Amino acid sequence: MQHFKRKREETGKKMKEIASLIQYRPNVKVVDATLRDGGLVNDFYFTDEFVKALYLTNLRAGVDYMEFGYKASSEMFDADKFGKWKFSRDEDIRAIVGENATDLKIAVMADVGRCDYKTDIINRADSPIDLIRVATYLNTIPAAVEMIEDAAGKGYEVSCNIMAISNTQEGDLKVALDILGQTSVDVLYIVDSYGAIYPEQMARLADIYMNAAVKYGKKVGVHAHNNQQLAFANTIEAVGDGVDWLDATYASMGRGAGNCAMELLLGFLRNPKYNVYPAIQFVDSYMNKLKAEGVVWGYDLQYLMTGLLNQHPRTAIQFTKEKRNDYAEFYREVVAQD
């Protein structure tokens, strides 16, 4: 950003190899997070027809993983107030995917402190689920480690999504990655919960994560938010920096400003296994319908502001829920927060 001008030779800056604009890296994995992150804006009330169509779309589009939702504690959350993908029971997944004799793997998210993982996550051999995504903040890493080992012990692939890292100290992050590196986790995720990260900062974060990943034999993933219209840009910055696991959602559906759009990501990726056309069809037939029915998500000025200020989007989400449109007043409110 805004570098003092100097010649490239002086800065030693080199561009990424041009071959990589044409060729592809076979290790890339695309993760569809539509039901899980999208569920945050409609309380997980997706029809079975929608979920089935999404599953078939992911198959046709060459998506590698489909995240069905959260494994939320039914002790903590009232099943009457949420659709079934808040809980993602194995039998509900099974009702959609059957034996899932496909290349598409099934994921769920397990939040630290909000998942009865010891009972609700059964052995992989008996479950349709392949990947457990453990979501944690930096201050709950030890609890995340327990969940990681539980899931790994039951035979699952495991990722760890460290949320809200845009206001994390680099030293703390490195300690966390060192701890996680020594666990059974397979993938370490960069999560820009606030949509506050610029591509240059993403490059630095990817570097920190990649160093840990190389040291401990892990993979790195990225989950971006679109507060500043950078979710796609940050995702392709990361993939250019060696990050393999890429989260996306159809039509960017997700909390607040939403995520990296699947239809942008699949258009970009060069591996011929990925197809953008099924994604366009699904957005056309299903996602635009959700929007027309009044489900609200996506880039808007209130999310720009919280992203810019590196704040949790909760105030912007509240602004949206209240159907406020006094954006300038909202800016004065959020600037006053510390």
Place this chain on the structure above:
Amino acid sequence: MQHFKRKREETGKKMKEIASLIQYRPNVKVVDATLRDGGLVNDFYFTDEFVKALYLTNLRAGVDYMEFGYKASSEMFDADKFGKWKFSRDEDIRAIVGENATDLKIAVMADVGRCDYKTDIINRADSPIDLIRVATYLNTIPAAVEMIEDAAGKGYEVSCNIMAISNTQEGDLKVALDILGQTSVDVLYIVDSYGAIYPEQMARLADIYMNAAVKYGKKVGVHAHNNQQLAFANTIEAVGDGVDWLDATYASMGRGAGNCAMELLLGFLRNPKYNVYPAIQFVDSYMNKLKAEGVVWGYDLQYLMTGLLNQHPRTAIQFTKEKRNDYAEFYREVVAQD
């Protein structure tokens, strides 16, 4: 993009200096193109109140140049079919800005082949205009050179905007830059007319332009389109590569998918002369009203498709005008084009 994974040390890739994330480059110039590029979606029918408020907003926001519109030939275009900013007569500008005794400079765009520049552009000493932006395709560079020298001879600052370079051969582009480098032009503009360029490609283009700029003592500018939600990302990529002149429009208003959003750009820039709050106020009070009144622009699936396919957006604009929403069918149509 999708590099074969290797360690940073092996690729020699270096990141931009971290200091540049905090500090700023004083040479950066922000150009508000709202009336000109935005005028393409409402036939330049802006009220005087809107234009006056925009002018005052630019002053408060620290914007460096305000582009009022085109200097279109009144022989070629019917004044009854367009608002006044299609023609940007000096007296109309004067009615808004008076003597413009401010730091905000005034720009207009002059299209090769569509501007009676010899008569319609008078000496700068007698005009409120400071900067003539000559817009050309690669195949009309000699005509652009004549316009550049005419404007420079009349005392103006001059930029040359080479449009639609995403489907240009690199060798041709270099020849064009060599020709333009030897003219009186001040700024050479990278213009991603199709919204087809990814940030890594922007870095390469910036490198090509910067080499010419250093050789000939010129500045480089960037004008991005948002077909793939990359207008802002490409603009901040470019500024990180030494590009100084940055086009933006309020609420991204511009042809098709629109441009880099001013409110995103001002939030990003670190020079304390720039203020994002007036931009937020203006979007809140004026741009959202334009949208509510039915003026249509901005990112949508049809623009993603033409951007992805590196096509002129005219088919997508037509799709929008016809209020079509059969996106999947549109994709089949544009894929069939060569």
